[in-house]
Amino acid sequence: MRWPLIAAKTRDEINDALCAITRAMIRDVRGHPSDELLRRAMRGWAFVVPRPEPREMPADVRLALRWAAGTSRPLADLMDPAAMRSVLTALRFKQSGVVAAAETQRRKHKVLVNAVRYAVEQHRLPADPLAPIKWSVAETVDQVDPRVVANPSPAGSLLCAVSYIGGFRRARGRRLVGCSPGCTTPDFGAPKR
Secondary structure, eight states, X not given: OOGGGSOHHHHHHHHHHHHHHHHXXXXXXXXXXXXXXXXXXXXXXXXXXXXXXXXXXOHXXXXXXXXXXXXXXXXXXXXXXXXXXXXXXXXXBOTTSSBOOHHHHHHHHHHHHHHHHHHHHTTSSSSOTTTTOOOOOOOOOXXXXXXXXXXXXXXXXXXXXXXXXXXXXXXXXXXXXXXXXXXXXXXXXXXXX
């Protein structure tokens, strides 16, 4: 519905979210194609507009999509709170199984909300299955990236360099100076007359 009106990056994000939602709706049965093939089939063929002709698809993609269509739970199953909660839980994780960033979780949830509202509008669902479910973004672990943290030597040099901002009489640098071990700060005594 929104595809023609949105930017390419947004289309890619919607495509990714729809893949996660679809994977959560697939029953665990025999004959599961590889995760890489299933993801490639959904991202490159199933969730693009206009949808390519089936005869243009490679045979393995066509078989993977046929398998997914046959093993997916019906849309009406989302009316069961347990089924909807399993979909919501799937949105918390990246493809690798790691908890996704809060913004990624919000974005995927927004796609699910819009898809459910569209299904209700099109009379594919009798009501909003998300309404009775309380859901919030999962907490993520904040870790400091060691590549962006200054080591002690450059940090000390930076702290010393701050002291040289502005002229001596205005004392701007002297007010900003911080001390670190081994820092040799300039003499801040009164000017000699």
